[in-house]
Amino acid sequence: MRQFPLAQLVCEQSYKPFAEELERGGLQVIADASTLAARYAVVLVLPPRQREEARALFARALSLCAPGGVVVASITNNEGAKSGEADLNQLAGLGGSLTKNHCRVFWSKPLGAAHDADLLSKWNGLDASRQILDGRFRSRPGVFAWDRIDPASALLAEHLPPDLAGKGADLGAGYGYLSAEVLARSAKVVALDLYEAEARALDLARHNLAGFEGKAELGYRWHDVTTGVPEQYDFIVSNPPFHTQSRADRPDVGRRFIAVAAEALKPGGRLYLVANRHLPYEAVLNASFGQVQVLGERDGFKVIEAIKAIPSRSPGRNAR
Structure with a gap:
């Protein structure tokens, strides 16, 4: 990430030890990116293993992405990488994927109006209280x-x-x-x-x-x-x-x-x-x-x- 202007990177992290580590690296950290009225050209996602939470995170990532933007996700192979890739494909369509170091990285097509709006609405509520x-x-x-x-x-x-x-x-x-x-x-x-x-x-x-x-x-x-x-x-x-x-x-x-x-x-x-x-x-x-x-x-x-x-x-x- 150091090749990119870090001042433009917003990190959402609700787990305090990880949030503090990111802050020590000079990054802007908030607990919930939805509180900012902003949309982003690229949204990077590290989905958790709990599938309902992961699907909700994909939906939130799409909601935070600007028109024409891309959602990029990475999951280790033993933490549900294939399922995560299938979920993003179902929601927004895949632009590509690659595997390396026992991980899978995959990304959406540039986002427009082609994603499944009904599925997006359904998944947005999967991790609601x-x-x-x-x-x-x-x-x-x-x-x-x-x-x-x-x-x-x-x-x-x-x-x-x-x-x-x-x-x-x-x-x-x-x-x-x-x-x-x-x-x-x-x-x-x-x-x-x-x-x-x-x-x-x-x-x-x-x-x-x-x-x-x-x-x-x-x-x-x-x-x-x-x-x-x-x-x-x-x-x-x-x-x-x-x-x-x-x-x-x-x-x-x-x-x-x-x-x-x-x-x-x-x-x-x-x-x-x-x-x-x-x-x-x-x-x-x-x-x-x-x-x-x-x-x-x-x-x-x-x-x-x-x-x-x-x-x-x-x-x-x-x-x-």
Whole structure:
């Protein structure tokens, strides 16, 4: 991309770590390009694996493309490249494709009025937010566990104590399920900050917790937890990610969540964490907390309570 004038390149990226990396490269980054009243000669797309989300992204790409412009997409072969190429062909017609380095790149014909307008309208709504779980929450394709309660989070919710109080945080809050459980179960919580790297999930959480606005002060932080958090808390709950967006295992991310939680908790503060049973978190837990215990296990997951040690007071000198 360095051969092109980067000042003319607008990057849409709703995942905070990736957005920050693009910004460090000197690029203009926004969470949603639809908020700009602009159309582009070229729209570059890296479609996700979730097909409804990918089709919606193709539709949005066409909507952002200027007349005569081109949509260019790239997908690795093991992430649905052939399906993605077929989808763009169905929507707008293909101008060409090539394969290299286990990837497929393909592009539309110059866009005019020839694309399928009905299909465009249908696909535009495929990743729209919608009610799930009998209307209890709103969610959308592409968000983690978007149409269900993740079983690990459900197990953690079952083991949350009713005496949580003061100011808390939910690290990796998703669409807000765990935060809703905390607020529903613990009457003495006065404030709760939700930290989430995916902006689309955080927007959903804001909607899903609207009914609790009078119960506690709520904060919504589009934030990469691995960089640390800026405040101190009485308690923290977390179902941390343990893989990248390409599904590669990354236990180091979970370990970093634990270390950040330890830094952010006040002395005596409590962390309630759920994790895959096999993940090697014990070393960082034992190094960072005074007390650590497993509260429950099921379906390959474990719930851990970790309490931050209270520094012992050194004896003072006798007054003369």
